[in-house]
Amino acid sequence: MQKIRVALIGAGGMANNTHYPSLKRMADVEMCAICDVIPDKLTATAEKFAIPRQYNDYKKMLAEEAPDAVYALMPPHHLFDVAAYCLMQKHNLFIEKPPAITTEQTRQLAILAKKNGCITMTGFQRRHVPIIQKAKELVESKGKIHSCVATFYKFN
Secondary structure (H helix, E strand, O other), rough: OOOEEEEEEEHHHHHHHHHHHHHHHOOOOOEEEEOOOHHHHHHHHHOOOOOOEOOHHHHHHHHHHHEEEEEEOOOOHHHHHHHHHHOOOOOEEEEEEOOOOOHHHHHHHHHHHOOOOOOEOOOOHHOOHHHHHHHHHHHHHHOOOOOOOOOOOOOO
């Protein structure tokens, strides 16, 4: 079986606690290289998931590794330039939500993906969680929203 070679950009909490453990369990995925600007996080993550090559420059990593796909996991204010570069280099791309910090940036990423024939995905997985689906159903059945209170939790 030929494996899908995935290059990873980012070694933070979402990467280590959610995405990379899932990728590691996929028999048809090879985590071929990882990039991060924080050396300690880069080394720790590479060792944790047995990722063979480490980079501190994502452009160099993409040029040298020529992956089938890229996971770009970083704070939204850093994501656009990285995602746009990946798409301009014709790399299939997974990014975390939100896909950008403005709707215009999101449109630009969609245009780049279409222009370069890239498969893309933004991690909007929570829409499939039953409690979220129920909340959506309730909101739609009750009419216009006048106010809202929400609580969000994070791993750490």
